[in-house]
Amino acid sequence: MMDLHAVPRKSPNSAYRVYDGQATIVLPDRAEVNVLNEIGSLVWERMDGARTVAQLIEAVLAEYDIPPESARRDVLEFIEDLRQHGMVT
């Protein structure tokens, strides 16, 4: 699992569009189409190859009223999930 200082990057093999606040992500290599929820889409959009995991957690906390500890856990698990699905490197 990534740590708070890691810088996750969108896979260059993914294609996506954000529509009505939610991201639809296509992985041509895997013939998969994935839909992220609103908070996941926010993390995805902010994942610019410069922000650390800690900064992504801060971005979520700035937009949503969520306890910091659960935001930290959820974002870490979410990014790990994206990584295992080949959407993040």
Added chain:
Amino acid sequence: MFSTEVTADPRCVRDDFVPDGSYFDQLEEVFGASSVVLRIGPLEVLLEGLSPRQAEDLGRRFRPFVLGRAACPQISIVVRPAGVEDFLRVRSQGSAETYRLESRRTAEGLTLWSYEFAGRLDHSKGQAVLGIVEEQGDRFDRGLENFLRVLTASYILERGGLLMHASGVVRGRAAHLFFGPSGRGKTTVTLLSPGDIVLSDDLSLVLWNGERFEASGIPFGMAHHRIPDTADSFPIASLNGLVQSQEVSRERLTGARALAEIVASLPFVMQETGQSERALEVARRLLQAVPAYRLWFRNDPSFWALVEEPSR
């Protein structure tokens, strides 16, 4: 995404033949000196190098889509004997395998190959070479049609349209598209619409004419080899993701979920990141212009009452 299945002959477990650039350069023979021009939506395709019999067969099978002559075909395809027995060989022994299609993009253009054909398309020149393993019969038909399917999907996408895995039915001059994977009822819906114009029971073109999205059939889209009633296009009134059920109902599909369902119904163009990006954008525009629904239907025409309701 592409639903054709091939049942393996247990004897056919050999290596694939991968066509490289030199393979196409050394193809010289043609089947004959005849030609046919097909109109597929906005695309005019000139097929050259055909034998008189091939040209006659194509002219008969694709009749609504055959033009007398090409004003200015966007793509010219020279059809040649492949000189090999197969390109891809069925891998499995005795069981079905999903239809395989390989592709490679190089400076020379896009190369596609499958079991019975290999083709190379130079987009910038609008020229293609197509090698087919047999002169007539199912393998000739399948090779030609599958190459044209992929070529059409790629061409239409570049012009802001889509080739959708969807049946299309026109009622009251408005087209309704019914999409979903094989077995969801795309053909069934067309059979339950006997008085209507059927554009396709398997693959429909979604075209952007600069003002609105329209649908038309393609000559080789039909899973059961039924040629569409017309080559005309019609404004699209609804997109319907099919679910077979005992009840008849529908609900609006919106947002990212709708977008995901549409792009999951696009054969051939979701295998490369660049084309996937483009397809997502075209699908997003389509959903802004045309309502999409999940449609539960049973084996009778009662679903039409819902489909014809004004959008909500």
